[in-house]
Amino acid sequence: MNYQNLIVYKFQSLYHILEELSPNLNFEILNIENENILNNQIEELKNYVIITKSKNLNFHNVVCVDNLPLNIFKLVEKINVILLKSQFSDQSKVKINDYIIDLNSREIILKNKKLKLTEKEVDTIMHLFKNKKPVSVNELQKNVWSYQSDIETHTVETHIYRLRKKISNAFNDNEFIMSKKNGYQVN
Numbered sequence: 001m002n003y004q005n006l007i008v009y010k011f012q013s014l015y016h017i018l019e020e021l022s023p024n025l026n027f028e029i030l031n032i033e034n035e036n037i038l039n040n041q042i043e044e045l046k047n048y049v050i051i052t053k054s055k056n057l058n059f060h061n062v063v064c065v066d067n068l069p070l071n072i073f074k075l076v077e078k079i080n081v082i083l084l085k086s087q088f089s090d091q092s093k094v095k096i097n098d099y100i101i102d103l104n105s106r107e108i109i110l111k112n113k114k115l116k117l118t119e120k121e122v123d124t125i126m127h128l129f130k131n132k133k134p135v136s137v138n139e140l141q142k143n144v145w146s147y148q149s150d151i152e153t154h155t156v157e158t159h160i161y162r163l164r165k166k167i168s169n170a171f172n173d174n175e176f177i178m179s180k181k182n183g184y185q186v187n
Contacts, residue, residue: 004083005045007032009052014065017072025076027083046090049082051075061086096129096186099176108167115170120144121163125177125186134180160184 004027008015015031022029027049032038042048042059050062057064061082065075092104100109106122107114117125123144128135137156141147145155160177167176178187 003047004028004087005030005048006079007038007041007045007048007050009033009038009050009054009057011051011053011065014051021072021076027079047083047086049079049086051079094126094129096125101125101129108170110171110173113171115166120159121166124159124163128177128184128186131185134183134185136183139183 006018006025006027007030008018009032012031012033015029018025018029019031030041032041038050038059042050048061050057050059051065052062053065055064055066063075063078063082089104092102094101094103098110101107101117101122102109103122103126106117106119108117108125109115124140127140127144140156147155164174164177168174175187178185
């Protein structure tokens with residue numbers, strides 16, 4: 001199934017028009033007439049827009065079309081914008097164990113609790129997460145701080161210490177970033 005999906009809900013005439021245009025569109029078009037099927041379909045899809053005449057749908061990314069006739073090209077443009085925004089938002093969230101790192105807002109989230117992070121803190125966490133093994137101080141200096149490894153500095157250690165304390169105070173988690181023999185690692 002395509003990554004981008006348009007769900008036409010209880011709107012047969014629009015579905016047929018869009019189906020004719022489908023070779024020129026960059027999303028898959030699904031026609032759904034039943035609310036149970038709609039619920040099931042949404043659970044399976046990541047990036048979608050629902051287009052309908054119904055004003056009382058309680059879903060994310062719903063476009064209600066109640067002014068007819070409509071300009072089909074403006075409608076397709078609106079759908080594309082919503083899909084792009086949704087895709088951008090989805091790509092900005094990284095799941096690390098029970099946490100979610102929101103790269104756009106620079107927050108770490110656990111359940112309903114959020115903690116603001118600096119850009120360097122996000123960069124540090126992401127670098128540690130992408131490397132599945134412990135990361136040395138020299139590697140962090142080079143890849144996160146752009147320092148040369150032969151310069152004597154305790155920037156990394158101080159930064160990691162403060163970040164660990166910040167996470168511990170907010171989430172009562174002393175094991176998110178662990179000190180290992182060869183460096184640091186996200187647990």
